Amino acid sequence: MSNAYNRPDQLSPELRRRVLDTARRLGYPGPDPVARSLRTRKAGAVGLLLTENLSYAFRDPAALGFLEGLALACEGAGQGLHLVPVNPEREDVAAVHRAGVDGFVVYSVPDDDPHLAAVLSRPVPTVVADQPIVDGVDRVGIDDRAAITRLAQHLITLGHRRVGVVCMRLARDRNDGFAAVDRQEAAHFHVQRARLAGIADAFGPAGVEWARIPVVERFDHTTASGASAAGQLLDSDPGLTAIIATSDILALGAITEARRRGLRVPQDLTVTGFDGIPEGERIGLTTVRQPVLEKGRAAGRLLLGTPDPTRPREVTLDTELVQGTTASTPRTTEERWFGP
Amino acid sequence: MSNAYNRPDQLSPELRRRVLDTARRLGYPGPDPVARSLRTRKAGAVGLLLTENLSYAFRDPAALGFLEGLALACEGAGQGLHLVPVNPEREDVAAVHRAGVDGFVVYSVPDDDPHLAAVLSRPVPTVVADQPIVDGVDRVGIDDRAAITRLAQHLITLGHRRVGVVCMRLARDRNDGFAAVDRQEAAHFHVQRARLAGIADAFGPAGVEWARIPVVERFDHTTASGASAAGQLLDSDPGLTAIIATSDILALGAITEARRRGLRVPQDLTVTGFDGIPEGERIGLTTVRQPVLEKGRAAGRLLLGTPDPTRPREVTLDTELVQGTTASTPRTTEERWFGP
DNA sequence: TGGACTGACCGTAACGGTTCAGAACCGCCG
DNA sequence: CGGCGGTTCTGAACCGTTACGGTCAGTCCA
Numbered sequence: 131m132s133n134a135y136n137r138p139d140q141l142s143p144e145l146r147r148r149v150l151d152t153a154r155r156l157g158y159p160g161p162d163p164v165a166r167s168l169r170t171r172k173a174g175a176v177g178l179l180l181t182e183n184l185s186y187a188f189r190d191p192a193a194l195g196f197l198e199g200l201a202l203a204c205e206g207a208g209q210g211l212h213l214v215p216v217n218p219e220r221e222d223v224a225a226v227h228r229a230g231v232d233g234f235v236v237y238s239v240p241d242d243d244p245h246l247a248a249v250l251s252r253p254v255p256t257v258v259a260d261q262p263i264v265d266g267v268d269r270v271g272i273d274d275r276a277a278i279t280r281l282a283q284h285l286i287t288l289g290h291r292r293v294g295v296v297c298m299r300l301a302r303d304r305n306d307g308f309a310a311v312d313r314q315e316a317a318h319f320h321v322q323r324a325r326l327a328g329i330a331d332a333f334g335p336a337g338v339e340w341a342r343i344p345v346v347e348r349f350d351h352t353t354a355s356g357a358s359a360a361g362q363l364l365d366s367d368p369g370l371t372a373i374i375a376t377s378d379i380l381a382l383g384a385i386t387e388a389r390r391r392g393l394r395v396p397q398d399l400t401v402t403g404f405d406g407i408p409e410g411e412r413i414g415l416t417t418v419r420q421p422v423l424e425k426g427r428a429a430g431r432l433l434l435g436t437p438d439p440t441r442p443r444e445v446t447l448d449t450e451l452v453q454g455t456t457a458s459t460p461r462t463t464e465e466r467w468f469g470p
Numbered sequence: 471m472s473n474a475y476n477r478p479d480q481l482s483p484e485l486r487r488r489v490l491d492t493a494r495r496l497g498y499p500g501p502d503p504v505a506r507s508l509r510t511r512k513a514g515a516v517g518l519l520l521t522e523n524l525s526y527a528f529r530d531p532a533a534l535g536f537l538e539g540l541a542l543a544c545e546g547a548g549q550g551l552h553l554v555p556v557n558p559e560r561e562d563v564a565a566v567h568r569a570g571v572d573g574f575v576v577y578s579v580p581d582d583d584p585h586l587a588a589v590l591s592r593p594v595p596t597v598v599a600d601q602p603i604v605d606g607v608d609r610v611g612i613d614d615r616a617a618i619t620r621l622a623q624h625l626i627t628l629g630h631r632r633v634g635v636v637c638m639r640l641a642r643d644r645n646d647g648f649a650a651v652d653r654q655e656a657a658h659f660h661v662q663r664a665r666l667a668g669i670a671d672a673f674g675p676a677g678v679e680w681a682r683i684p685v686v687e688r689f690d691h692t693t694a695s696g697a698s699a700a701g702q703l704l705d706s707d708p709g710l711t712a713i714i715a716t717s718d719i720l721a722l723g724a725i726t727e728a729r730r731r732g733l734r735v736p737q738d739l740t741v742t743g744f745d746g747i748p749e750g751e752r753i754g755l756t757t758v759r760q761p762v763l764e765k766g767r768a769a770g771r772l773l774l775g776t777p778d779p780t781r782p783r784e785v786t787l788d789t790e791l792v793q794g795t796t797a798s799t800p801r802t803t804e805e806r807w808f809g810p
Numbered sequence: 811t812g813g814a815c816t817g818a819c820c821g822t823a824a825c826g827g828t829t830c831a832g833a834a835c836c837g838c839c840g
Numbered sequence: 841c842g843g844c845g846g847t848t849c850t851g852a853a854c855c856g857t858t859a860c861g862g863t864c865a866g867t868c869c870a
Contacts, residue, residue, distance in 0.1 A: 132828055133849095141848065159593040164507045164570045165826035168855050173504060174568045175552060184541040184551065194528050201524040204555055208562070210569055211524065211553040212515060215545045222548070228514045229550055230504045230570050253499040472858055473819090481818065505856035508825050 135161055167230060175210035176200075176433055177231035179249055181239035184213050190351060190379065191407040195422030196237060196259065196429075203430020216245055223248040233433045236261060240302050240318035257433045259425060262320040263444070270428045270445040274321050275328035277418045277449040281402055282332030282374065284416075284451065288459045290372040290400060291338055294363035295329060295345040296356060296384060297322050297376040306355075307362070309347040311340070325376045325404065348380070356383020357390075360401075364391065371400060371460030378403035378410040378417055385413070385456065396458035406452060414455035421447050475501055507570060515550035516540075516773055517571035519589055521579035524553055530691060530719065531747035535762030536577060536599065536769075543770020556585055563588040573773045576601060580642050580658035597773045599765060602660040603784070610768045610785040614661050615668035617758045617789040621742055622672030622714065624756075624791065628799045630712040630740060631678055634703035635669060635685040636696060636724055637662050637716040646695075647702070649687040651680070665716045665744065688720070696723020697730075700741075704731065711740060711800030718743035718750040718757055725753070725796065736798035746792060754795035761787050 133140040134149040141149075167173045178200065180187050187193040204211045209232070215225050226248040234249045238260040249256055250264065257268045285293065300309055300317035317323035330340040346362050348355035360373055360383065373388075375381035381403030385395050393399045396416075403410055406419025428445045473480040474489040481489075507513045518540065520527050527533040544551045549572070555565050566588040574589045578600040589596055590604065597608045625633065640649055640657035657663035670680040686702050688695035699720065700713055704727075713728075715721035721743030725735050733739045736756075743750055746759025768785045 132826095136828090145849075159591065160567060161828095162508075162826050163568050164504060164513060165855090166568070166828075167504045167570055168502075168508050168826080168857090169828045171855075173570065174565070175570075177550075184545045185538045188528075188534055188538040188541065194534075198525045198528040201528065201553065204553075205524045205557065208555055208557075208565060210517075210555055210565065213541065213544075213551040213553070215548055215550055217545065217548075225514070225548060225550065227500060228503050228506070230507055230513060230515075251499065472856095476858090485819075501858095502856050505825090506858075508827085508855090509857045509859085511825075 132161065164230070173230045173232050174208070175212045175231045176204060176430070177212045177214050177226075177229045177234045177249075179214050179226065179234055179236045179239065179245055180216065181237075181243060181245075182216075184215055186351075187213075191409065192377070192405045192420075192422050193237070195407075196426035199423035199426025199428070200235060200430045201426070202423075203427045203434060207430070207434045209434060214245075226252070233257070235259065235429045235433060237429075238319070238321060241320060242302070242318050255433060255437060257429045259429050260321045263442070266442050268432045268443045268445075270425055270432060270447070271321075272420050272425070272447050272449050274324035275331065277420070277451075278325045278328035278374075278376075278404060279331045280451050281404070281416075281418050282329045284453070285372055285374070285400065285402065285457060286332060286336045288400070288457060290460050291336070292367070292370050292460075293333070293338075293343060293372040293374055294360075294367065294370045295326065295343060295374045295376070296359040296363065296380045297326060297345060297347055298351050298380065299349045300347055304349040305347050306349055306358075307346065308366075309345045313347075314345060322376055329374060351377065351379055353379055353383035353386060356380035357387035358383075360384035360387040361391075364388075364393075372457070373399065373401050375401065375403050378405040378407045378415060381415055381417065381456075382409060382413075385415075396456050398461055400457040400460065402457055406450075410454075411452075415452070416454035416457035417452050419450045419452050421449075472501065504570070513570045513572050514548070515552045515571045516544060516770070517552045517554050517566075517569045517574045517589075519554050519566065519574055519576045519579065519585055520556065521577075521583060521585075522556075524555055526691075527553075531749065532717070532745045532760075532762050533577070535747075536766035539763040539766025539768070540575060540770045541766070542763075543767045543774060547770070547774045549774060554585075566592070573597070575599065575769045575773060577769075578659070578661060581660060582642070582658050595773060595777060597769045599769050600661045603782070606782045608772045608783045608785075610765055610772060610787070611661075612760050612765070612787050612789050614664035615671065617760070617791075618665045618668035618714075618716075618744060619671045620791050621744070621756075621758050622669045624793070625712055625714070625740065625742065625797060626672060626676045628740070628797060630800050631676070632707070632710050632800075633673075633678075633683060633712040633714055634700075634707065634710045635666065635683060635714050635716070636699040636703065636720045637666060637685060637687055638691050638720065639689045640687055644689040645687050646689055646698075647686065648706075649685045653687075654685060662716060669714060691717065691719055693719055693723035693726060696720035697727035698723075700724035700727040701731075704728075704733075712797070713739065713741050715741065715743050718745040718747045718755060721755055721757065721796075722749060722753075725755075736796050738801055740797040740800065742797055746790075750794075751792075755792070756794035756797035757792050759790045759792050761789075 134146045212231050214229050221244050223244050226245055233255040236258045239246050241262055259270045300322050314326050346359040348359045373384050375384055381401050384401045388395050388399045395401055403415050403417040406417055410417055474486045552571050554569050561584050563584050566585055573595040576598045579586050581602055599610045640662050654666050686699040688699045713724050715724055721741050724741050728735050728739045735741055743755050743757040746757055750757055
């Protein structure tokens with residue numbers, strides 16, 4: 131029976147025809163994929179775990195790029211892509227245990243996320259992306275810290291000293307407001323923690339004490355969040371010459387808010403982002419471009435490729451500083467040159 | 471054992487603890503999801519079949535909206551979303567047979583697609599979206615024909631008579647060029663066929679013979695395709711006053727091409743789209759807005775909801791004519807009124 | 811004291827494929 | 841005619857779980 135479907139060479143054409151015939155007559159719908167998976171120990175799919183609602187991934191351009199790259203890799207290997215449903219409110223890990231997959235890709239979840247723990251407890255290969263290193267699992271990412279240091283140094287070169295920072299959520303609990311250093315250092319999102327540290331790396335040597343640079347955190351990753359966070363920064367210190375956002379989405383919101391307040395970008399306020407999303411490119415956002423699609427593809431390849439004996443592998447992709455038109459010398463310097 | 475994990479009420483806490491303890495000691499990784507699925511006859515996931523490369527879905531805003539809505543519905547029901555890998559070149563249906571899912575959603579594939587046939591041969595519930603009705607499966611969609619008829623009538627009211635049409639692929643074979651009526655009528659993509667018919671419905675009564683309206687087809691659904699198709703139309707008849715595209719993506723490309731030729735939109739050329747994607751809204755594209763997210767959600771609900779005894783169900787969602795700024799009275803009429 | 815009842819626990823039979831060993835068969839040669 | 845190499849076919853074991861029925865001990869009431 132099985133042979134009739136999958137191994138035509140193992141039996142005579144005549145018997146095969148007869149088997150298939152009676153199968154059809156009996157209404158047999160073909161081999162059951164689940165039973166086959168049980169026996170062969172192959173599900174033919176990789177699971178993807180995202181921290182946010184599944185649908186969030188379809189809104190965030192960076193996540194989307196990652197998804198596209200991963201899908202590309204899966205497609206190439208004939209593997210399905212199983213999106214694991216996660217309800218960030220309820221800590222329901224059952225979905226992770228129920229997913230019939232041959233491996234997991236975990237994208238940007240907090241390091242204390244129970245779903246991540248659940249994935250690691252499953253006896254299947256796992257690749258994490260934009261995450262800190264976990265014991266022995268493969269990892270793909272960029273050097274967030276060094277990348278944003280370069281960007282910050284660029285601002286320092288331009289003359290900025292009074293800057294504010296807008297960042298994404300640092301932990302699973304909602305904290306829409308200022309984030310002190312202790313919260314920053316305890317951050318559970320590796321990417322955000324690294325980016326903040328990278329900014330500090332640049333400003334410290336420039337004589338700006340990091341603890342005095344205001345950092346505003348937002349739980350939701352939307353342009354509206356970026357706008358309100360920028361507003362909060364400017365309210366607390368109208369003398370800021372630059373706002374560094376840890377994502378393009380937040381930066382776009384900050385620009386909107388600046389304009390709303392009658393501030394010209396970059397003449398009155400410099401704004402920078404991180405990611406290099408198309409919307410940012412369109413308006414000439416100064417940012418760090420990271421190869422999101424490549425990242426997804428690398429994650430897929432890492433998972434689906436032959437499991438190298440030199441376990442845990444790590445792929446770090448290159449980034450590029452994009453000097454757009456939203457950063458310039460600060461107003462004060464400018465005024466010094468041209469008068470107020 | 472099973473009870474220890476899933477039915478704490480079925481055994482004493484003491485025994486449960488002991489079982490779990492020894493399980494851990496033996497390195498038991500928890501119940502195997504595949505075996506569980508085999509036994510319970512539930513995979514906990516729905517399959518999604520798209521005609522294009524998986525990664526295409528992440529580029530096309532309309533598909534993306536559908537995906538988001540579907541993901542939302544799955545999430546709500548705690549179901550995973552299994553994206554079936556399809557290589558449009560090779561007709562490899564195996565992936566459909568290998569997918570361990572409780573049901574399928576089929577989105578906008580040609581009605582003669584072997585993958586669709588493979589899905590229908592599987593003994594699981596199926597919902598098709600933007601497809602013609604298949605025997606006894608649920609369906610969700612819009613009234614493409616009536617919706618675009620309204621749009622076309624709007625153009626007729628404005629005074630347009632010499633129009634050209636840009637449409638997406640009509641069949642699985644590549645045909646980048648004019649599509650005669652016979653090809654239109656034999657189209658395997660229900661949505662495209664319906665939209666062309668809808669345009670004909672409007673222009674026929676207005677005294678414009680449909681067969682004389684040039685229709686240009688493009689295989690790839692990109693703005694570049696829209697641009698080249700518009701170019702082909704304008705080359706063949708520079709006197710066109712309007713271009714009707716069957717999607718916003720194509721319309722955006724057509725606008726780019728018009729501008730490149732020094733034609734102002736809408737003063738020199740009216741361009742309309744279909745879908746109501748954000749990029750179109752931003753530039754004020756005249757189009758038909760369809761609730762793509764709702765469509766995805768409806769598909770998910772149809773599949774996951776209680777299977778109504780009144781089988782095949784059908785959900786038709788409403789559309790809205792968006793009178794943007796890319797359509798106006800045609801140049802010739804204008805000139806008649808104001809002089810050249 | 812005995813019978814009915816309750817609750818905890820355990821053994822076993824599917825679920826539906828794949829795989830593999832060995833049976834059956836066939837023709838051929840010594 | 842027996843043995844042998846080869847192919848085709850059959851049967852049974854196994855994958856890991858859940859559902860179900862049965863055993864057993866303990867409790868309650870007549």
